[in-house]
Amino acid sequence: MPTRQTRARPAQRPGPNQRGNGLSRSQEWFGGHDLEGFLHRSGLKAQGWPEEAFSGKPVIGIANSWSEATHCNAHLRELAQHVKRGILAAGGFPLEFPTISLGEFFLQPTSMLCRNLMAMDVEEMIRGLPIDGVVLLSGCDKTTPAMLMGAASADVPAILVTGGPQLKGNWRGVELGSCTDCRRFWIELRAGRITQEEYDSMESAIYRSPGHCMVMGTASTMAALTEAMGMTLPGGADIPGADARRSAHAQQAGARAVQLAIEGIRPSQIMTAEAFENAIRLLLAIGGSTNAVIHLTAIAGRAGIKLPLDLFDDLSRTTPMILNLKPSGEFLMEDLYYAGGIQAVLGRISPLLELDTRTVTGKTLGQNIQDARVHNDAVIRTMENPIYREGGIVALRGSLAPDGAILKQTAASPSLMTHTGRAVVFENYKDLHERIDSPGLDVTPEDVLVMKNAGPVGGPGMPEWGMLPLPKKILQKGVRDMVRLSDARMSGTAFGTVVLHVAPEAAIGGPLGLVRNGDMISLDVPARKLDLLVDERELSRRRAQWKKPAAHYDRGYGRLHVEHVMQAPDGCDLDFLVGKTPVGH
Numbered sequence: 001m002p003t004r005q006t007r008a009r010p011a012q013r014p015g016p017n018q019r020g021n022g023l024s025r026s027q028e029w030f031g032g033h034d035l036e037g038f039l040h041r042s043g044l045k046a047q048g049w050p051e052e053a054f055s056g057k058p059v060i061g062i063a064n065s066w067s068e069a070t071h072c073n074a075h076l077r078e079l080a081q082h083v084k085r086g087i088l089a090a091g092g093f094p095l096e097f098p099t100i101s102l103g104e105f106f107l108q109p110t111s112m113l114c115r116n117l118m119a120m121d122v123e124e125m126i127r128g129l130p131i132d133g134v135v136l137l138s139g140c141d142k143t144t145p146a147m148l149m150g151a152a153s154a155d156v157p158a159i160l161v162t163g164g165p166q167l168k169g170n171w172r173g174v175e176l177g178s179c180t181d182c183r184r185f186w187i188e189l190r191a192g193r194i195t196q197e198e199y200d201s202m203e204s205a206i207y208r209s210p211g212h213c214m215v216m217g218t219a220s221t222m223a224a225l226t227e228a229m230g231m232t233l234p235g236g237a238d239i240p241g242a243d244a245r246r247s248a249h250a251q252q253a254g255a256r257a258v259q260l261a262i263e264g265i266r267p268s269q270i271m272t273a274e275a276f277e278n279a280i281r282l283l284l285a286i287g288g289s290t291n292a293v294i295h296l297t298a299i300a301g302r303a304g305i306k307l308p309l310d311l312f313d314d315l316s317r318t319t320p321m322i323l324n325l326k327p328s329g330e331f332l333m334e335d336l337y338y339a340g341g342i343q344a345v346l347g348r349i350s351p352l353l354e355l356d357t358r359t360v361t362g363k364t365l366g367q368n369i370q371d372a373r374v375h376n377d378a379v380i381r382t383m384e385n386p387i388y389r390e391g392g393i394v395a396l397r398g399s400l401a402p403d404g405a406i407l408k409q410t411a412a413s414p415s416l417m418t419h420t421g422r423a424v425v426f427e428n429y430k431d432l433h434e435r436i437d438s439p440g441l442d443v444t445p446e447d448v449l450v451m452k453n454a455g456p457v458g459g460p461g462m463p464e465w466g467m468l469p470l471p472k473k474i475l476q477k478g479v480r481d482m483v484r485l486s487d488a489r490m491s492g493t494a495f496g497t498v499v500l501h502v503a504p505e506a507a508i509g510g511p512l513g514l515v516r517n518g519d520m521i522s523l524d525v526p527a528r529k530l531d532l533l534v535d536e537r538e539l540s541r542r543r544a545q546w547k548k549p550a551a552h553y554d555r556g557y558g559r560l561h562v563e564h565v566m567q568a569p570d571g572c573d574l575d576f577l578v579g580k581t582p583v584g585h
Contacts (some may be wrong), residue, residue, distance in 0.1 A: 024261075025156075025584070026059035026093075029130035040130065054093040058261040060254065061131035062087075062096040063122055065143045070103030072140035072219060075210035075241060076163055082247040083135050083161065086254025092133075092261070094254070097125055102142040104464075104491075112489065113461025115142040115149075116565075116574050117557055119302075122150025127583050131156065133261030135253055139163035139211070139241075141218040141492070144226060145295035148271075149573070152302035155268050155582035157260040159360045160232045161253045162223045164241035165214040165333035169206035176206045177215035180327040180493045183467070190437075191475035211241025214333040215326040217492030221288035222295060224342045225279040230270045230359030234368050238337040256360060265360070268582070271303050274354040278365065280312055282342070284319040284391025285349050287328035287410045289492025290500055291464075293393060298571030301578045309395045309404040309569045313528060316391030321410050322348055322381040327495040328410040329387055331379050339376035347372035348380060396499065398531040400511050400521065403503035404569050405485070405530055411495040413481045417525040419497075420533070421448040421483060425517045428453040429465050437472040445474055448483045448521045452513055453549055455487035455505025456565040456572045460552045466490035466500045483523055485530070487512055487568075499523065499530060501568035507549050508567075514542040 023031060029040045044054055062083050066076035084094040100118040102111035126134050136147040139162050151158040169176030176182075182202065189199045212219035223237035233253055239246045276296060283292050297307045323345055325331050336342070346353065347369045355366030374380045381387055392410040397403075409417065424447045426432040432451050435441055443449075449468045456462045466488040470479065485499035487506055504510030511532055515521070520533040532539075553559040564574040 024058065024132050026130045026132050027056070030054060031056075058092040058132045058258050059095055059130055060087045060092045060257045060261060061126065061129055061134040062094055062137060063099050063125060063134055063147060064096055064137045065099050065101040065139070065147070066137070067101030067103065069106045070101040070140050070143070071105060071207070072103065072212035073101055073138070073143060073163055076137045076139065079161070079163060079247065079250050080137060082250040083137070083254035086251035087258055089251075090255035090258035092258035095129065095131060097129065099125065099147070102146065103140050110459065110461045110463035111140070111142045112463065112572070113459070113558070113561060115146045116561070116577060118142065118146035119149035119153075120577065122147050123153045126150060126154040126156050133157035133257045135257045136160040137163075139219060141222070141291065144219070144222040145299055148226065148231065148299045149302045152267050152271060152299060153577070153580040155266045155580050157257070157265055158231070158267050159253050159257050159260060160226050160236070161250050162212070162219075162232070162236060164211045164239050164243070164246045165220055166207065166211035167209040167240055167242050168214060168332045168334045169208060171202050171205035175332065176202070177326045177332045178206050178213045178493065179491065180215045180217075180495065182206060183494055187470070187475065187480065190469070190472055209240070209242040213493055215493050216286055216288055216323065216328065216333070218289040218291040219492070220333055221283065221286070221292045221492055224286060224288065225283055225292060225296065227342045228279045228282040228346060228365075229275045230357055230365055231267065233361060234343050235341055238333055238341040240334055240337060259362070260360060263362075265358075266582070268303060268580070270358050270360060271299070272357060273305050275357045276300050276305060276307060277315070278353050278357060280307070280315050281319050281349060281352050282346065284316050284393060285321055286323040286345060287321045287325065287387070287392035287408070290393055290406055290408050291489055291492055293406055294489070294501070294568055294572050297569070298573045301571050301573055302580055304579055309406070312393060313395035316394055319349070319352060319391040320383050320386035321388040321390070321392050322383060322386045324379055324381060324387055327493055328392060328408070335376070335379050339379035340372060340374045343369050343372040344374045344380055348374065348382060351383075394525060394528060396525070396528050396530040398529045400515070400530045400532040401502045402511065403567065405499050405502040407497070407499050407525060409525055412497040416481060416483050416497040416523070418523070419448075419483050420520060420522045421446050423448050423450045423515050423517060423519040423521050425515055426451045428458070429463070432468065436469055439473065441471055441473065443471050443474065445477065445479045445482060448485065448523070450512070450515050450521070451486040451488065452506035452515070453487070455507055456567060457562050458487065458505055458507030458549060460558065460562055462487070462489050462568065462572060464489050464491045464494075466498050467494040467496055468498070485521070503567045503569050505567065509543075509546060509548070511539070513546060514539055516542075
């Protein structure tokens with residue numbers, strides 16, 4: 001059957017939202033009075049749309065990551081209706097389509113394994129459908145970066161809407177944040193300080209509304225950084241998912257998407273190098289998730305921009321952390337919204353920002369935040385009275401991590417920031433869980449817990465296994481933190497003195513793969529150093545004996561992933577996906 005793809009592409013494009021023949025993308029599909037136009041119009045009429053509903057109007061796609069298997073996104077089907085209202089009211093025509101949905105709770109072995117697959121899905125749907133612009137509906141951790149990656153590569157006018165954070169949990173008069181507090185109480189359960197019945201009773205109290213985790217975890221972090229980059233309307237990061245204002249925000253985004261399509265404002269004009277630096281500044285000021293380092297790097301890579309790990313560290317030294325939210329503080333996303341939201345945080349750190357960057361509002365970042373006000377200084381501190389004088393995330397290098405590693409210093413123990421200890425080694429995640437609570441495990445609180453083979457290739461997919469559980473025998477002594485390190489990631493809701501993203505990873509022959517029980521490891525956060533204190537002659541001997549682990553996959557997407565995934569400092573994207581091919585070019 002003939003399709004639009006049989007048409008030859010025009011050699012030149014006179015404007016960002018016009019084809020070489022002067023038509024918009026959607027007009028090429030629906031405007032022709034030939035066999036193709038007949039078929040395309042018939043496809044909409046078969047769904048009950050009269051021709052006047054779509055003829056000559058901007059067609060706006062709604063990329064919906066709704067799924068019942070992704071509880072953070074389970075309300076997006078309803079939210080999409082509000083987006084449609086906005087598109088129709090602004091004179092556009094909505095065309096909703098599904099994308100892959102990645103949930104942290106139900107997807108094995110890790111949703112990160114499929115982030116790039118979702119980005120491919122989003123890109124190809126934007127590229128292949130008859131749309132002039134797109135609204136990206138996301139929520140859970142990997143759905144926001146995947147959508148921004150796909151949109152950056154396709155480079156069609158786009159705006160992002162998340163489902164918003166959940167309302168605060170409450171259990172026996174204590175305010176709870178998912179899943180920071182479920183992790184804290186799990187530790188107390190393992191230590192024998194609370195009962196199984198008490199722990200189970202928390203399940204219905206901590207997750208009580210639509211939305212994603214209400215701490216400054218990965219989902220909240222990525223929504224905030226999207227706002228800093230200018231790819232969502234003000235308020236997009238913090239309006240609670242259960243608040244009626246979230247629906248109004250979605251409707252406004254739908255209307256704005258129509259104007260973005262008419263004006264031809266593309267992601268490449270918004271997600272510039274300066275916009276990414278603004279996002280990094282905000283990441284550091286809010287004590288955001290370590291996962292954002294990987295996601296920002298991957299999104300920037302799609303835009304043709306490099307974000308070296310040292311840039312994050314350089315900016316961290318001059319960016320105070322001012323947001324008092326769990327897991328690095330005491331409040332929750334609902335409190336942030338009432339305190340003025342991310343716009344107010346950006347206002348507080350505005351001296352550190354590039355304020356002339358363009359945003360989807362049509363205004364600059366500076367114009368967006370000029371009227372922002374802080375309503376609660378306990379939630380949003382000033383730069384003169386920060387929670388922490390430096391940013392939340394630091395980059396480490398040394399003989400154990402020649403290509404880098406990271407640590408969230410605002411969620412770590414100050415007493416462990418400079419520490420040398422004996423390695424207690426676990427070869428992989430299975431080994432960890434089989435032995436961590438063994439009474440015979442040779443471990444003391446001064447040791448360093450090490451886990452190998454949990455990186456992009458070794459995991460596979462670099463799961464969130466980095467917050468290694470403390471041995472039960474250590475917990476029972478009242479100890480609640482130890483230095484832990486791996487090539488894995490850590491949930492944005494997690495905490496502790498945890499070194500992550502060690503690169504190169506163990507599974508491809510990085511120094512981490514050579515660590516043995518009893519080796520001394522030195523962590524010096526102020527000096528940004530992570531070293532394996534073993535002489536080079538011994539390491540050379542171990543390299544000669546090292547054997548590459550067996551491959552996890554021999555077919556399908558898993559094989560594609562392990563053969564092409566890049567390391568953490570490069571964003572864990574697939575090497576052949578880096579960059580963009582703008583639609584129409």
